[in-house]
Amino acid sequence: MPKLWNETIEEHRRAVRDAVLDATAALAERHGPRAVTMSRIAAETGIGRATLYKYFPDVEAVLRAWHERQVSTHLARLGGLRDGPGSAAERLEAVLESYAAIQRRRGGHGDVGALLHRGEHVDRAHRHLADLVGGLLAEAAAEGDVRSDVPAAELAAYCLHALEAAGGLPSGAAVRRLVAVVLDGVRP
Template sequence: MRAAAVDVVAELVAERGLTAVTMSAIAERVGIGRATLYKHFPDVETVLSAWHEHHVEAHLQRLTQVRDRTTDPHRALVEVLTTYARSVRHQRGTDLGAALHDTEHVRQARRRLVDFLRQLLDEAGRRGDVRRDVPVDDLAGYCLHALNAAGGLPDDDGVHRLVAVVLAGLAPGPE
């Protein structure tokens, strides 16, 4: 029941918009009574948070699989950044994470993503593929902020151009 409620909340937001989603609508779509839903979730935001947590886990798992397909740190970085940007592009207009505003849950999810990127950037930096004059945490934040622009891109060609610009910003300068 919990999983079904989490699944349908994303559908309902996409169909109706965030403000039109109610506990009644979620319960009806799942096929349960409101009282049953309230036993598991106190409000819509809690259902949204559960959806976001599931989404973050799946996203990090996918990025880990992409990273692990190669032993070359630079190639792994390129593939992860491209996968992340594609994901942002495909989610445009439906990112429920934004609907949760600045909650601790969202901050924690962002920290996990920054940690993931920091490891990639650090390894690529040790090999000389990424600049070392900027703290790696700053570089990870730069990547996330820049790649979130992919939400406005019409196609994967735009994703590739955006990733190329981000990689140019990460490239080590002349010594």
């Protein structure tokens, strides 16, 4: 089979998979993750249910794939903030604000959130995130903007655990106040 044919088929499969995950995201946003069904996904994407089942065995598999894509997107965004302009302290603040905002948006998913937030991809993401924040904390400590009497890894754990509370906060203003309290806790 010509290589072009294989690339075209793989491109088509990626496009269908992306369309399914985009539809899942739209449905979850409009109706909540629990309301996502294979029938709704098929209708939203305009593909038949039989085709959908060729890609995913059930709605849980679709939700997991969607979640993995979300986690990757969040990590990429946080990595971009880490690598952006400004001092380490400024970049740390931007990363923590973004992470807290992610936690706030995630707060209302209940059982589905608990189902999706487990497994190896989540463990890897947590390790990556802890390393990302820990690296920024170490850099900011070297610049004198973050306390150096506590190891950066411990400060990173403190920051990330404290910011998980953003999931229950009522407003963006409350999230910003929480971030300010966390940042006060890491300053010298």
